[in-house]
Amino acid sequence: MYQYDQYDQRIVDERAQQFRGQVERRLSGEIAESEFKPLRLQNGLYMQLHAYMLRVAIPYGLLSSKQMRSFAHICRTYDKGYGHFTTRQNLQINWPELQAIPKVLEELAGVEMHAIQTSGNCIRNTTSDQFAGVARDELEDPRPYCEIIRQWSTFHPEFAFLPRKFKIAVTGTPGDDRAAVRLHDIGIRIVEGERGERGFEILVGGGLGRTPMIAKVVRDFLPKRQLLPYLEAIMRVYNEQGRRDNKYKARIKILVDALGVEEFARRVEAEFELIKGEGLELTDSEIARVGAFFAPPPHESLPDSDAQLQALTLGSERTLGLWVRNNVIPHRVPGYCAVTVSLKEKGTPPGDVSDYQMDRLADLADNYSFGQLRATHHQNLVLADVKVADLPALHQELAACGLASANVGKLTDMICCPGLDFCALANARSIPIAEEIMQRFDDVDYLNDLGEISIKMSGCINACGHHHVGNIGILGIDKQGVEFYQLMLGGSHNNDASLGAIVGRAFAQDEIVGAIDTVLRVYLHQRSSPEERFVDTYRRIGMEPFKEALYGAN
Numbered sequence: 001m002y003q004y005d006q007y008d009q010r011i012v013d014e015r016a017q018q019f020r021g022q023v024e025r026r027l028s029g030e031i032a033e034s035e036f037k038p039l040r041l042q043n044g045l046y047m048q049l050h051a052y053m054l055r056v057a058i059p060y061g062l063l064s065s066k067q068m069r070s071f072a073h074i075c076r077t078y079d080k081g082y083g084h085f086t087t088r089q090n091l092q093i094n095w096p097e098l099q100a101i102p103k104v105l106e107e108l109a110g111v112e113m114h115a116i117q118t119s120g121n122c123i124r125n126t127t128s129d130q131f132a133g134v135a136r137d138e139l140e141d142p143r144p145y146c147e148i149i150r151q152w153s154t155f156h157p158e159f160a161f162l163p164r165k166f167k168i169a170v171t172g173t174p175g176d177d178r179a180a181v182r183l184h185d186i187g188i189r190i191v192e193g194e195r196g197e198r199g200f201e202i203l204v205g206g207g208l209g210r211t212p213m214i215a216k217v218v219r220d221f222l223p224k225r226q227l228l229p230y231l232e233a234i235m236r237v238y239n240e241q242g243r244r245d246n247k248y249k250a251r252i253k254i255l256v257d258a259l260g261v262e263e264f265a266r267r268v269e270a271e272f273e274l275i276k277g278e279g280l281e282l283t284d285s286e287i288a289r290v291g292a293f294f295a296p297p298p299h300e301s302l303p304d305s306d307a308q309l310q311a312l313t314l315g316s317e318r319t320l321g322l323w324v325r326n327n328v329i330p331h332r333v334p335g336y337c338a339v340t341v342s343l344k345e346k347g348t349p350p351g352d353v354s355d356y357q358m359d360r361l362a363d364l365a366d367n368y369s370f371g372q373l374r375a376t377h378h379q380n381l382v383l384a385d386v387k388v389a390d391l392p393a394l395h396q397e398l399a400a401c402g403l404a405s406a407n408v409g410k411l412t413d414m415i416c417c418p419g420l421d422f423c424a425l426a427n428a429r430s431i432p433i434a435e436e437i438m439q440r441f442d443d444v445d446y447l448n449d450l451g452e453i454s455i456k457m458s459g460c461i462n463a464c465g466h467h468h469v470g471n472i473g474i475l476g477i478d479k480q481g482v483e484f485y486q487l488m489l490g491g492s493h494n495n496d497a498s499l500g501a502i503v504g505r506a507f508a509q510d511e512i513v514g515a516i517d518t519v520l521r522v523y524l525h526q527r528s529s530p531e532e533r534f535v536d537t538y539r540r541i542g543m544e545p546f547k548e549a550l551y552g553a554n
Helices: 006-028 033-041 064-079 100-107 143-153 224-241 252-259 261-275 286-295 306-314 316-325 355-368 388-400 431-441 442-448 512-526 535-540 544-551
Strands: 045-047 052-057 062-064 082-085 090-093 167-169 186-192 198-204 216-223 328-330 336-341 351-352 373-374 380-386 453-459 472-479 484-489
Touching: 006 033, 006 100, 033 045, 052 100, 062 064, 064 082, 064 090, 064 100, 064 355, 064 373, 082 355, 100 167, 143 167, 143 224, 186 224, 186 484, 198 224, 198 261, 216 224, 216 261, 224 252, 224 261, 252 261, 286 388, 306 316, 306 328, 306 388, 316 388, 316 442, 336 388, 351 355, 355 373, 355 380, 373 453, 380 388, 431 453, 431 512, 431 535, 472 512, 484 512, 512 535, 512 544, 535 544
Parallel strands: 167 186, 453 472
Antiparallel strands: 045 052, 052 090, 062 373, 082 090, 082 351, 186 198, 198 216, 328 336, 336 380, 373 380, 472 484
């Protein structure tokens, strides 16, 4: 895990101290809210519907047990006793008082954390695969490159005031795209060249919101040493040529679409030729230096455990077996596995964790996973280095603190933004709909019969809940002051990334969960086998059977 050097530490310490002075001037009335707003946004502090919200960066989703305990303390001391993990591998604190924020930032700095560049028109937190470094299907651990990008992009003088916010994701897996790189402004995939050498495929122009788009490839293969100069070239083209007259058309996806990917790539290559000799190239020694921070922990030499995992899934303890089947994946090291801790418990908003649960998760990380956790794009957490032999004990301890739902990858493992209960931008509430879905589809056998399926829900067009790429997407809209919900089908965030299509007229709040039930019944009736995924059934039969069941024949 990356450790701050003196420069990193000084940056976050000085920023916390600077913000203390800015908050004091705001509280005294020396500066107005209009003057304070850009200052607070540079420190990840938003004004939500009812209170301030602080967004804390978790670089590429990796955090230590010490950092998790700090989160617990902060939520207990300065908030209402819980925090919210987001789809961007960040943590949001929803109710802090303004005068407490400088102290919160100081405490975060004390455990090598901050809220810098979690808002504003800058390069945001670089994200990655939650199973980086442990997944069997991985070519190479992407986290060293995420850290290199973090160091390059933090306080970059040219990119502090971009046309719009900017998001980068990196994956080392050629198959299952667990980092959703096709939905980012820049997506980076570690690939192999013709001679087996490692490099990067670069995708540009993905994103959701008002104008959802899938990213396009601008470079099939980029040598490792050229990563930063090529990213710099992309950013310079965007910074100079991206639109600033209309914030709804200011993302890089609009520029790529307007120019066409071939012309955009040509301009990037021209800029790249000008700057690639300016000292940004990565050396093998620098890659190795950063990579050393992500060396595997001291795993024990254990026998292969795949048969043991299989036995647990089929054993007499059915609850444990279902949890292992849905929440556990094999590790690249024999005898170990990676465990996803679902934050989708009935009665709790998706992604929310109490201070008590945070403390317990920190203990579990120390006892079972070398003191580390990972946040995921699906608002869950991962213990990545668990001995297979420890699974029964770990499951029992998770159950004791209400974190043992065996629903990862299933219908109730949904993504949900805070919606109108918290967000000033939202048109409709999301959390009550999520709770109703959890109540309606609570039968574990039904969930497992449905198989792999995703629901993603947003309270407004900004798409913080990624509704465009849910197998089932839900978008809250406002109809003359009344909350309605648009239903979308067929989205995917994976290698086969696709945008969902709107089924038809929107549903009232008391209709939307019933509409989902109807969609699921059509799927179960139409699928070709119990193994056919919902998204594959949808792509095979199209929209009409679902539309007819929902609205009746035309």
